[in-house]
Amino acid sequence: MDAQTGYLENVDGSCLYSLNSTKVISAVTGPVEPKARQELPTQLALEINIRPASGVPTTREVNIQDKVRAIITPILASYKYPRQLCQITLQLLQSGETEPYFHALELIACVNSTTYALVDSGIALKGIALGTTVVISKDNQLITEPTDEILKNSKSMHVVAYMIENNKPSNLLLMDSYGDFDENDILKILEQSEIKVNQLNKTFREYMKEKINNI
Amino acid sequence: MADIKESTVEVHPVSFPTDILARISPDLSLQRHLSLGFRPSSRGFEEFRDVIINTGDLTHNTQSDDSAVKTPSNDGKQVLGSCVLKQGDVFVITQITGGIIEDITLSTNDMEMEEDTELLEITEEHSDITKYSSVYPVVEINRGRMGACTDEEMTTSQRLYDSLLHSHILTQNALRVEPGVRITNEDDSVNIIYPDSEKNKEITSLLKPKKKWSYVLYAKIEVFGRTGPVYDMCWNSLMAALQSVKLPRTFIDERATDLKMTVRARGRNAVVMETYNLLCDPNESTNLQLRENCISYASSYGAINLDPEADIANLEETDDVDAPMDEELETKTVLLADIDGEAEETCIKSTISITACPNGRFKQFSVVGGGAKITKELLMRSITLSKQRSSDISLKVQKV
Amino acid sequence: MAKEIEISTSESKFILEALKQNYRLDNRTFDQFRDIKIQFGEELGDVLIEMGKTKVHCKISSSITEPYEDRPFEGLFIISTESTPMAGPQFENGNNTGEDEVLISRIIEKAVRRSGALDIEGLCIVAGRKCWAIRANVHFLDCDGGFVDASCIAVMAALLHYKKPDITVHGEKIIVHPVEEREPVPLGILHVPICVTFSFFNPLDIEENIKGEENSEIVIIDANLKEELLREGVLTVTLNKNREVVQVSKAGGLAMDALTLMECCHKAYDITEKVTDQILEAIKVDNKERDKFSAILSSENARETS
Numbered sequence: 011m012d013a014q015t016g017y018l019e020n021v022d023g024s025c026l027y028s029l030n031s032t033k034v035i036s037a038v039t040g041p042v043e044p045k046a047r048q049e050l051p052t053q054l055a056l057e058i059n060i061r062p063a064s065g066v067p068t069t070r071e072v073n074i075q076d077k078v079r080a081i082i083t084p085i086l087a088s089y090k091y092p093r094q095l096c097q098i099t100l101q102l103l104q105s106g107e108t109e110p111y112f113h114a115l116e117l118i119a120c121v122n123s124t125t126y127a128l129v130d131s132g133i134a135l136k137g138i139a140l141g142t143t144v145v146i147s148k149d150n151q152l153i154t155e156p157t158d159e160i161l162k163n164s165k166s167m168h169v170v171a172y173m174i175e176n177n178k179p180s181n182l183l184l185m186d187s188y189g190d191f192d193e194n195d196i197l198k199i200l201e202q203s204e205i206k207v208n209q210l211n212k213t214f215r216e217y218m219k220e221k222i223n224n225i
Numbered sequence: 226m227a228d229i230k231e232s233t234v235e236v237h238p239v240s241f242p243t244d245i246l247a248r249i250s251p252d253l254s255l256q257r258h259l260s261l262g263f264r265p266s267s268r269g270f271e272e273f274r275d276v277i278i279n280t281g282d283l284t285h286n287t288q289s290d291d292s293a294v295k296t297p298s299n300d301g302k303q304v305l306g307s308c309v310l311k312q313g314d315v316f317v318i319t320q321i322t323g324g325i326i327e328d329i330t331l332s333t334n335d336m337e338m339e340e341d342t343e344l345l346e347i348t349e350e351h352s353d354i355t356k357y358s359s360v361y362p363v364v365e366i367n368r369g370r371m372g373a374c375t376d377e378e379m380t381t382s383q384r385l386y387d388s389l390l391h392s393h394i395l396t397q398n399a400l401r402v403e404p405g406v407r408i409t410n411e412d413d414s415v416n417i418i419y420p421d422s423e424k425n426k427e428i429t430s431l432l433k434p435k436k437k438w439s440y441v442l443y444a445k446i447e448v449f450g451r452t453g454p455v456y457d458m459c460w461n462s463l464m465a466a467l468q469s470v471k472l473p474r475t476f477i478d479e480r481a482t483d484l485k486m487t488v489r490a491r492g493r494n495a496v497v498m499e500t501y502n503l504l505c506d507p508n509e510s511t512n513l514q515l516r517e518n519c520i521s522y523a524s525s526y527g528a529i530n531l532d533p534e535a536d537i538a539n540l541e542e543t544d545d546v547d548a549p550m551d552e553e554l555e556t557k558t559v560l561l562a563d564i565d566g567e568a569e570e571t572c573i574k575s576t577i578s579i580t581a582c583p584n585g586r587f588k589q590f591s592v593v594g595g596g597a598k599i600t601k602e603l604l605m606r607s608i609t610l611s612k613q614r615s616s617d618i619s620l621k622v623q624k625v
Numbered sequence: 626m627a628k629e630i631e632i633s634t635s636e637s638k639f640i641l642e643a644l645k646q647n648y649r650l651d652n653r654t655f656d657q658f659r660d661i662k663i664q665f666g667e668e669l670g671d672v673l674i675e676m677g678k679t680k681v682h683c684k685i686s687s688s689i690t691e692p693y694e695d696r697p698f699e700g701l702f703i704i705s706t707e708s709t710p711m712a713g714p715q716f717e718n719g720n721n722t723g724e725d726e727v728l729i730s731r732i733i734e735k736a737v738r739r740s741g742a743l744d745i746e747g748l749c750i751v752a753g754r755k756c757w758a759i760r761a762n763v764h765f766l767d768c769d770g771g772f773v774d775a776s777c778i779a780v781m782a783a784l785l786h787y788k789k790p791d792i793t794v795h796g797e798k799i800i801v802h803p804v805e806e807r808e809p810v811p812l813g814i815l816h817v818p819i820c821v822t823f824s825f826f827n828p829l830d831i832e833e834n835i836k837g838e839e840n841s842e843i844v845i846i847d848a849n850l851k852e853e854l855l856r857e858g859v860l861t862v863t864l865n866k867n868r869e870v871v872q873v874s875k876a877g878g879l880a881m882d883a884l885t886l887m888e889c890c891h892k893a894y895d896i897t898e899k900v901t902d903q904i905l906e907a908i909k910v911d912n913k914e915r916d917k918f919s920a921i922l923s924s925e926n927a928r929e930t931s
Contacts, residue, residue: 018680018711018766018767019678019767019769020712020713020714020767020768020769021710021711021713024711031667033666033667035711035766037709037710037711039710039714042714057718059709059710059718061707061709061764063684063686063762064684064685064686064760064762065686065760065762066705066707097710097718099709099710099711099718101682101709101711101764101766103666103671103673103682103684103764104666104667104668104671104684
């Protein structure tokens with residue numbers, strides 16, 4: 011995993027994020043003045059746009075957008091910015107997975123990258139959102155942060171994102187699973203991903219600490 | 226100035242009829258209902274809406290006049306399988322249509338079938354997911370007005386596609402076209418031979434085309450009278466419709482098995498093998514082979530924190546504004562099955578959607594936890610309910 | 626949204642005054658092109674170009690498709706340029722119909738596609754039936770002027786870097802060999818066009834520009850964002866290393882002395898030569914890096930691959 015915030019000049023917050031072979035740039039602009047139809051009278055409106063590495067955006071990207079929105083909306087202190095807009099643009103540079111079949115790796119890269127960029131932008135947050143991908147392989151092994159090859163040969167795949175408040179995972183923000191599994195698998199995966207998210211949180215804190223110390 | 230001082234202002238409590246309150250303050254209305262132990266739709270917390278499923282009704286079997294022999298590409302409207310699902314006040318109509326495409330490139334799976342050992346050697350490595358296929362769903366939620374498709378329609382379509390692909394219900398082999406050959410006999414009678422029996426296999430393999438085709442299935446899912454989230458209804462409707470799909474058999478004419486055409490461009494000639502004229506049999510069809518143990522049905526749940534302030538029963542006792550705050554901390558989270566209605570949809574931020582097989586395995590599972598905290602207990606309860614629901618629907622589909 | 630960038634009067638006066646006195650804010654000379662940084666990604670045909678603060682990413686993708694009916698012997702080549710608010714607030718989401726954005730994509734299109742930089746006949750697999758479709762996806766990441774120049778470099782570097790999977794044609798069947806199996810094949814690049822953009826400023830009044838004898842217009846190469854906002858005329862010259870002019874584009878603006886054009890072309894040639902060499906050198910280095918392992922492998926199994 012590698013993150014680099016403040017990568018872009020013309021936006022309020024940005025982050026170049028890469029995990030295995032997936033690489034994404036996130037850009038956060040906001041709070042800014044929204045278009046009339048986006049404006050919410052009491053809250054911060056959120057606009058998310060995901061651009062694929064190659065080709066034009068399709069329903070696949072709309073679907074990822076929808077999930078990123080489901081994860082990011084609860085972490086924003088949205089009542090602090092009524093009638094304002096937060097614009098998040100995500101540009102995939104490298105998908106890292108076979109595109110028509112999967113979207114798990116891209117989704118997680120987008121979420122984690124957006125969290126870094128949101129902190130970089132200085133927008134008020136209630137917590138941060140971090141997530142991971144877990145797959146269950148054919149021989150019932152749990153593998154976190156899989157590669158494309160592991161994904162292809164997995165029995166089931168799961169995307170899990172937690173909200174982190176007061177330095178520990180508090181709320182399950184998203185779990186999205188496909189494949190073949192039962193309830194014990196679900197519990198195991200939630201447990202495993204919570205451990206992983208804790209690690210991610212540690213990395214995140216260290217990165218931010220270092221960044222602040224270097225100012 | 227003096228007038229204002231003297232006139233007394235009396236504050237009358239404003240009361241609204243139930244339906245108006247539901248519109249202006251859906252949150253309060255929902256909480257009041259829940260505190261009484263039932264939902265705005267007067268269903269219980271874990272009560273599902275009734276489902277009525279009809280499959281195959283909209284399927285047009287081709288008329289058997291001679292001119293009806295068409296390629297599916299000319300007749301894309303031909304419905305191969307269908308389902309009409311009614312859940313509460315919502316109608317979901319699914320029509321499955323198909324087309325035939327030529328497999329341009331050879332995948333590794335094809336190579337296994339051919340005895341080309343030299344090439345097989347280097348294409349040994351193949352992955353699992355490429356063996357499975359999906360249908361291309363288009364969800365249309367009718368709202369009585371035209372316009373570009375909404376994000377909800379796009380995400381629902383994409384989720385259906387992904388879930389179907391990863392549920393491994395459809396293999397690529399099930400969609401492979403096994404064309405027969407139409408033979409004109411000496412007495413001018415025409416009959417079509419399909420590679421079903423061993424004897425026929427010999428004949429067809431002699432005239433076997435060098436190309437490969439696959440069926441492609443499209444699902445048009447129309448939702449009428451949307452009252453709440455539609456994904457689970459669309460999935461169930463699609464699943465039922467898929468089970469009624471009959472694929473038309475196809476054949477090629479023996480005279481057309483080796484057609485060549487010349488393409489001329491800028492004065493240069495190139496011989497091009499032209500497409501075989503693949504025709505659909507108006508009479509014969511085969512059932513689409515689904516992997517039975519992967520058939521699954523979806524249900525949705527929501528989790529909401531009960532607001533103690535909205536509890537009418539206790540309202541009189543805790544009328545005191547300065548009531549101790551401790552009571553408020555005791556928020557109770559309840560699980561509601563089958564989210565429906567505007568109030569429930571807008572107020573419930575935490576949702577669970579489960580696609581389960583009647584045998585207890587899951588095919589798709591998604592939790593969105595924007596609102597109430599989703600605890601392990603809630604998850605387990607929804608899992609139990611989803612299995613029951615899945616068995617219920619499965620019985621209904623089988624009955625049809 | 627799509628806010629126009631506003632530049633204060635005092636700042637604009639300062640920049641113009643500085644230009645009159647032969648100074649640029651970033652301490653470059655008038656004829657100096659910004660240093661280019663070329664970074665290749667993990668995949669083939671994935672290039673990130675940095676020119677000062679301007680960042681452009683280009684990714685090549687390919688697929689097999691049917692050729693156009695009237696051009697059965699040619700493959701498809703598409704360049705898609707899309708800008709998002711990521712590059713700056715002046716760009717809008719999903720709206721690439723702004724004058725500047727259309728102009729940028731047209732110039733790149735003309736410079737690369739219409740100049741035949743890519744051998745599209747070489748993309749034909751089975752005449753009239755199957756061909757390669759090559760798509761260059763240009764992503765504008767960060768804008769500090771010079772998008773045309775940077776994009777052109779990005780597209781060319783990516784095309785040179787890309788290799789499409791090897792195929793075998795068996796009559797009507799095509800077998801696409803995965804990259805791990807057979808060495809992929811580079812694209813046929815016929816020449817490397819490079820765009821150089823000149824910006825014009827008029828230190829005197831309009832009358833002097835049109836009727837005057839002096840021809841004292843200020844010409845600078847590779848303007849940054851602020852200079853772009855203030856410039857009165859723009860000229861893009863596309864050349865290749867063979868000293869051929871591929872494209873000259875001057876869409877209105879300040880009238881310029883005809884002889885300046887020749888002068889500009891000469892200046893542009895020096896830059897073209899330098900940039901082309903830099904791209905080729907970068908690709909050579911990257912290829913060497915990638916071939917490191919295959920060199921070890923081939924020593925074990927000395928097989929001629931052609």
